Amino acid sequence: MFKFLLNPWRKWRASRHASHQLDAILAQFAPTRSLAERNEWLIELAYWLRRADRPAGATSTSWRYARLRYLLQVLENNPALAERVGQTVRSIVQDNDPVSLLCDTGLSSRSGFWGELVDRWQARFLPPTPNQPQLAALFALLFVGPHDAAWVDGLDDELVTRLHALFRTGLNDAATADTEDAAAQTRLERSLGISIQILVSQVRATGLSRAIRTRLDHVDVTDLPFYRLADAANAIFLERPDGALPSPEQIPQQLNYLRAVLDQCRAATASVYQHLDENGVSVEVVFQVERMKAWLGRIDLLLTAWADARASRRFVHLTAELVSASQHRRSVGYLIRATFADLARKVVERSAETGEHYITRDGKEYGAMVKAAAGGGLFTAATVYIKFFITGAHMSRVAEGFFASLNYAASFLAIHFAHFTLATKQPAMTAPALAHRLDQVGRPEGLDRFVDDTVAMIRSNAAAIAGNLVAVAPVAFLVQWVAGHVFQSHLISTEKAVATIDSFSILGPTPLYAIFTGVLLWASSLAAGWADNWFALHHVHDVISYHRRLRFMVGERRALRIADFWKRNLSGVVANVSLGFMLGLGPEIVSFFGPHVEVRHVTLSTGAVATAVGVLGSGVMHTAPFWLAVAGIALMGVLNVLVSFALAFIMAMRSRNLPRLDRWRITGAVLRRIVRDPLCLLVPRAPTESNPPGSTSTPA
Incomplete structure (x- = not known):
C-alpha cells in the first residue's frame, strides 16, 4: 500500500525535469497543426534543451549550449526536417500576439x-x-529555469546567425526570403x-x-x-x-x-x-x-x-x-522585497532618529545613561511587585495576561515620560541608527565612524543593563525585607519564591523564552517606526494643530502644543504600549495556538529573583538553584539584547542591499577594534578624528 502511494509521488517529482527524446520531439513538427499543439511542441523542445548536464572537468559555460549546437547540426544535416521546423517556428511567431x-x-x-x-x-x-494566442503566455511556459535569462543573453553571434538561418529555412528563393524578412x-x-x-x-x-x-x-x-x-x-x-x-x-x-x-x-x-x-x-x-x-x-x-x-x-x-x-x-518573494525595501528603509530611519539618543560617546553621556537606567530600574521594581499581585489573584490566563499587559504598559510609559530608560529596549532602536551609517562605510572615515558607533552602542547597552540591575535588585530586596521585618508579612509566599528561582534556571527553557522575548522587543520597535511613519504620512500634526473644534476649546497655541507633543512622543507611546501588551498577552496567544511560552525579561526577572531572596533569606544564595538562576539571568540579558539587535540590524542592512563582501569587511573591522582594546566596551574612549563627538552627519 505504501509503495502504491509512493510511486505516483516519485513520478510527479521526476516529471519536473523530464522531457522526451529529441527524435520523438522532431517527429511531431508540423506547421499545419493547431496553435496549441505547435506551442506544446516548442515547450517540449525547450525542456529538452534545458537538460544540460555539466561534463566532468568542464571549466567554461560553453557546455550549456552543447544541446543547442547538436540540434542545429542535426537540422543542418537534414534539410527537409529543417524546412519543416523553420515553417513551424515562423507560424508560431506569426500566430501569437x-x-x-x-x-x-x-x-x-x-x-x-x-x-x-x-x-x-x-x-x-x-x-x-x-x-492562448499570446507570446507572453508562451514565454512563461518556455522559460521556467532560474538561469534561462543568462542562457539567452550568453548566446554568441555564431549561434544567433545559425538560429536566424533556421528561422528562414523553407523560404523558396531570395526574393521571397527578402519579402518575408521585410514583412516580419x-x-x-x-x-x-x-x-x-x-x-x-x-x-x-x-x-x-x-x-x-x-x-x-x-x-x-x-x-x-x-x-x-x-x-x-x-x-x-x-x-x-x-x-x-x-x-x-x-x-x-x-x-x-x-x-x-x-x-x-x-x-x-x-x-x-x-x-x-x-x-x-x-x-x-x-x-x-x-x-x-x-x-x-x-x-x-x-x-x-x-x-x-x-x-x-x-x-x-x-x-x-x-x-x-x-x-x-x-515571484511572490521578489514583489515583497522590491515593494517593502523602501518602506523598511523609512521605518528603519524613523527608528534611527530615536536610536541616536541611546548611543553614548563620552564620559558625560555614559554617566547620564547609567543614571537614567537606574531610574528605569526603580520603576521596574514596582512593576515586579504588581505582577506578583496579579498572578496571586489566580485569574484566568487571558485575564491575567490582560492585567499584566496594563501593568507593563503603564510602567514603560512612566519610564518614558520620566526620561528614564529600560536597557532591553535600546538594541532594537540603536541597530537602525548604526545601519544609518552603512551608507558611508565605503570610505575609511565612514568605516571608522561605524566602528566607533558600534562599540559605543555595545558600551551603552552594558551601561543601561548595569544601571537597571543595580537599581532593581536592591530595591526589590529592600521592599521585601522591610515588609518581612517591619510588618511581619511576606509579599509573596515561600512556595512562590522557590518556584520563581527555579523557573529562571539556565538548565530549563529560560534561553528559549529569552529569545522569544527578544523577538517581542524587536517587534515593538517596528510598531514604533510604523506609527511614526503613519503620523507623518497622514499629516496628523497639521490635522491636530488646525482642528477647528480643538482650537475653540483650548486655543491655537495649545492646539499646536498638543500636536507637537504627539509628534515627539507618538513613537515612544506606541513602542511602550505595544511592548507591554506583547509581553503580557503575547505568551498567552502563542501558547493557545502553539507551544507553551513565557516572557523572560532580564530586568523584570532580576527583580523577581531579588524578591525571592528577600523571602527565603540570604541562605538561599549558597544553593545551586540560586546560581543556576543567576546564570540564567545573565544568559537572558545577552539573548534579549542580541536577538532584538540582530533582527533590527538585519532588517536595516536589507533595506540598504549591502553586498555580503562589505558585511564581512565591516564585521572584521569591529572585531579588530574589540580585540585591540577590549576595555572600550566598558570605558568610554575618545572617538576617531573622522567621527567627532555628537556627529550625526547624514549619509553622502
Missing part, C-alpha cells in the same frame, strides 16, 4: 500591492495554457511602437494620478513631464489618418525629445521618493512608483530595439530581459 509580451510581461497589472500579490499567488498554482521587420517595428504607446499611456495615467501628482512640486499640471509624454511618443509612433509617418529626417530629433521627456519623468519619480522621505511612506504609493519606474525602464529597452530593429544582438538582450522579467513576474 507579441504586444502582451513586450508591454505586459514582468510588469504589474494591478494598481495596488495587495491585488498584485494575489495575482502572483494565483500564477504560482495556475500557469498560463498553451492554447515591419510587424516587429509596429509591435514595438504599439507597446511603447501602451506603456507611455500607463506612465502618463499614473504620473497624473492624485497619489503621485500631489507629491510633486509643480503647481501647474501642464508643467509635469507626464503630461507632455503622450504627445512626444505620438509624434513618432502614432499613425496619421492618411497613413503618413514622420520623415526619416525628423525621427532622430523627435526620438531625442522623447528620451529627454522620459529623463524628466524619472527625475519627477525621484522627487516623489524625496517627498516620501520627508512625509512618510505608503505601501501603495511605493508600489505605484516602483511600477512606474519599471514601465520607464521597459520603454527605454523597447526604444533601443526599435531604433535599430535589425541589430540581432540587441534583440538577444531584449529577449533575455523579457525572460528575466517573466520569471520575476511569477
Whole structure:
C-alpha cells in the first residue's frame, strides 16, 4: 500500500525535469497543426534543451549550449526536417500576439500591492495554457529555469546567425526570403511602437494620478513631464489618418525629445521618493512608483530595439530581459522585497532618529545613561511587585495576561515620560541608527565612524543593563525585607519564591523564552517606526494643530502644543504600549495556538529573583538553584539584547542591499577594534578624528 502511494509521488517529482527524446520531439513538427499543439511542441523542445548536464572537468559555460549546437547540426544535416521546423517556428511567431509580451510581461497589472500579490499567488498554482494566442503566455511556459535569462543573453553571434538561418529555412528563393524578412521587420517595428504607446499611456495615467501628482512640486499640471509624454511618443509612433509617418529626417530629433521627456519623468519619480522621505511612506504609493519606474525602464529597452530593429544582438538582450522579467513576474518573494525595501528603509530611519539618543560617546553621556537606567530600574521594581499581585489573584490566563499587559504598559510609559530608560529596549532602536551609517562605510572615515558607533552602542547597552540591575535588585530586596521585618508579612509566599528561582534556571527553557522575548522587543520597535511613519504620512500634526473644534476649546497655541507633543512622543507611546501588551498577552496567544511560552525579561526577572531572596533569606544564595538562576539571568540579558539587535540590524542592512563582501569587511573591522582594546566596551574612549563627538552627519 505504501509503495502504491509512493510511486505516483516519485513520478510527479521526476516529471519536473523530464522531457522526451529529441527524435520523438522532431517527429511531431508540423506547421499545419493547431496553435496549441505547435506551442506544446516548442515547450517540449525547450525542456529538452534545458537538460544540460555539466561534463566532468568542464571549466567554461560553453557546455550549456552543447544541446543547442547538436540540434542545429542535426537540422543542418537534414534539410527537409529543417524546412519543416523553420515553417513551424515562423507560424508560431506569426500566430501569437507579441504586444502582451513586450508591454505586459514582468510588469504589474494591478494598481495596488495587495491585488498584485494575489495575482502572483494565483500564477504560482495556475500557469498560463498553451492554447492562448499570446507570446507572453508562451514565454512563461518556455522559460521556467532560474538561469534561462543568462542562457539567452550568453548566446554568441555564431549561434544567433545559425538560429536566424533556421528561422528562414523553407523560404523558396531570395526574393521571397527578402519579402518575408521585410514583412516580419515591419510587424516587429509596429509591435514595438504599439507597446511603447501602451506603456507611455500607463506612465502618463499614473504620473497624473492624485497619489503621485500631489507629491510633486509643480503647481501647474501642464508643467509635469507626464503630461507632455503622450504627445512626444505620438509624434513618432502614432499613425496619421492618411497613413503618413514622420520623415526619416525628423525621427532622430523627435526620438531625442522623447528620451529627454522620459529623463524628466524619472527625475519627477525621484522627487516623489524625496517627498516620501520627508512625509512618510505608503505601501501603495511605493508600489505605484516602483511600477512606474519599471514601465520607464521597459520603454527605454523597447526604444533601443526599435531604433535599430535589425541589430540581432540587441534583440538577444531584449529577449533575455523579457525572460528575466517573466520569471520575476511569477515571484511572490521578489514583489515583497522590491515593494517593502523602501518602506523598511523609512521605518528603519524613523527608528534611527530615536536610536541616536541611546548611543553614548563620552564620559558625560555614559554617566547620564547609567543614571537614567537606574531610574528605569526603580520603576521596574514596582512593576515586579504588581505582577506578583496579579498572578496571586489566580485569574484566568487571558485575564491575567490582560492585567499584566496594563501593568507593563503603564510602567514603560512612566519610564518614558520620566526620561528614564529600560536597557532591553535600546538594541532594537540603536541597530537602525548604526545601519544609518552603512551608507558611508565605503570610505575609511565612514568605516571608522561605524566602528566607533558600534562599540559605543555595545558600551551603552552594558551601561543601561548595569544601571537597571543595580537599581532593581536592591530595591526589590529592600521592599521585601522591610515588609518581612517591619510588618511581619511576606509579599509573596515561600512556595512562590522557590518556584520563581527555579523557573529562571539556565538548565530549563529560560534561553528559549529569552529569545522569544527578544523577538517581542524587536517587534515593538517596528510598531514604533510604523506609527511614526503613519503620523507623518497622514499629516496628523497639521490635522491636530488646525482642528477647528480643538482650537475653540483650548486655543491655537495649545492646539499646536498638543500636536507637537504627539509628534515627539507618538513613537515612544506606541513602542511602550505595544511592548507591554506583547509581553503580557503575547505568551498567552502563542501558547493557545502553539507551544507553551513565557516572557523572560532580564530586568523584570532580576527583580523577581531579588524578591525571592528577600523571602527565603540570604541562605538561599549558597544553593545551586540560586546560581543556576543567576546564570540564567545573565544568559537572558545577552539573548534579549542580541536577538532584538540582530533582527533590527538585519532588517536595516536589507533595506540598504549591502553586498555580503562589505558585511564581512565591516564585521572584521569591529572585531579588530574589540580585540585591540577590549576595555572600550566598558570605558568610554575618545572617538576617531573622522567621527567627532555628537556627529550625526547624514549619509553622502
